[in-house]
Amino acid sequence: MRYAISFTTPAGDPLSFAAASWLGRSVYSGEPVDHPAIRGLGLHEIAFHTALPRRYGFHATLKAPFRMDPERAEASLLRDMMRFAGTLEPFDLPKLEVARLGDFFGLMPTMPCPSLDYLAAAVVQEFDAYRAPLTEAEIERMAPERLTAPQFANLYRWGHPYAMDEFRFHMPLTGPLSGRDVERFGTALKDYFGPLLSERVTVNNLALFFEREPGAPFQVHSLHPMGRVSARKIA
Numbered sequence: 001m002r003y004a005i006s007f008t009t010p011a012g013d014p015l016s017f018a019a020a021s022w023l024g025r026s027v028y029s030g031e032p033v034d035h036p037a038i039r040g041l042g043l044h045e046i047a048f049h050t051a052l053p054r055r056y057g058f059h060a061t062l063k064a065p066f067r068m069d070p071e072r073a074e075a076s077l078l079r080d081m082m083r084f085a086g087t088l089e090p091f092d093l094p095k096l097e098v099a100r101l102g103d104f105f106g107l108m109p110t111m112p113c114p115s116l117d118y119l120a121a122a123v124v125q126e127f128d129a130y131r132a133p134l135t136e137a138e139i140e141r142m143a144p145e146r147l148t149a150p151q152f153a154n155l156y157r158w159g160h161p162y163a164m165d166e167f168r169f170h171m172p173l174t175g176p177l178s179g180r181d182v183e184r185f186g187t188a189l190k191d192y193f194g195p196l197l198s199e200r201v202t203v204n205n206l207a208l209f210f211e212r213e214p215g216a217p218f219q220v221h222s223l224h225p226m227g228r229v230s231a232r233k234i235a
Contacts, residue, residue, distance in 0.1 A: 002211040003077070003130075004218065005063040005123050007203055015196050019058035022173060022192065023050050027057030027209075030219045038188050049185065052175035053104075055217045057209070060171045062123040064160035065211065065218070066131040077130050078222065081206055084126055085224035090204035091115045096171075096197050098189045103177055105189055106170040107197075113169070119203065120167045124158050131159050 009016045011028045020026040020033045024047060035046045068074070093116065094109040101108065109116070134155075142155055151161035162168065173193075177185055208221040 001213070002065045002067050003074075003221070004059075004061060004065040004209040004211075005081070005127060006059040006061050006207045006209055007205070008057070008059045008207045008220065009201065010205070010223075015193075015199075015201070016058060018193060018196055019171070019173070022046070022189075023054045023058060025054050025057065025217065027059060027218070028220050030217065036192065038192060040184060041188050049174050049177060049181065053106075053172040056172070057218050057220070058171060059207065059209065059218075060169050062120045062206070063127055063131075064163070065209075066159055069130055069132045072130050077127070078208070080127070081208060081222075081224045084123075085206045085226045086228055088119065088122075088206075088226040090202055090226045093169075093201045093203060096201055098173070098186065098193055098197075100182075100186070101168060101170050103182075104172060105174045105177070105185060106172040107193065108168070108170050116169050116203065117167060120169070121164055123206065124163045128158060134159055 008027060009019075016028075018036075021036050024033055024035050025031070026033055035043050035050075037043070038046070068077070091113075094111045094113050096107045097110050098105055099108045139155065142161060144152055144155060147155065147161050148166075150164075151166055154163045154166055155161045158164070173189060174185055204226050206224045206226065208224065209218045210221040211218050
């Protein structure tokens with residue numbers, strides 16, 4: 001089993017429903033969801049180009065998927081996540097937009113967010129003791145020869161190239177796109193998600209995701225609310 005620590009919107013959030021439909025799977029129930037009918041895109045096209053992010057579900061990675069250190073236990077991870085989340089204050093993200101990162105689309109903030117960068121770095125450091133060392137095969141899958149020097153250093157220190165200063169918050173919505181598909185999908189995604197992105201998105205939880213077996217889809221294991229319990233009760 002592998003775990004990952006991420007942010008995702010609550011199960012009842014309209015953005016969660018829209019993303020589950022777009023990707024074809026609920027990250028909470030793990031069940032398939034019908035793709036939306038979108039002018040100019042066939043359902044088979046949406047299914048094909050969302051296959052990669054569908055496996056991981058609607059999320060933004062904070063600590064990339066890792067195998068548990070054999071000396072550690074899930075119960076301890078859950079306890080530490082609850083404790084750690086309680087030390088953090090919720091915050092609003094800058095407005096999200098549909099944007100390209102490399103050759104795929106995702107939801108990304110329209111401006112830098114220091115609180116977000118701090119959270120991602122803190123999560124990586126706080127829970128790295130739970131991560132089993134990477135195997136040679138896992139390292140090879142990361143194509144280390146293509147990484148920059150900082151990314152290469154992150155891979156060996158933190159188990160993933162895109163940590164710390166290389167972190168970029170994104171909630172993936174497609175796999176790699178090329179040619180005419182870039183413009184077509186970009187337009188469709190902006191039309192589909194645009195009406196939902198006027199509402200603020202608050203980072204108020206840490207989500208523990210899990211993968212039951214290699215290649216299985218990731219699913220939400222548990223949400224860990226940020227903020228002190230006393231403050232949450234007052235709110």
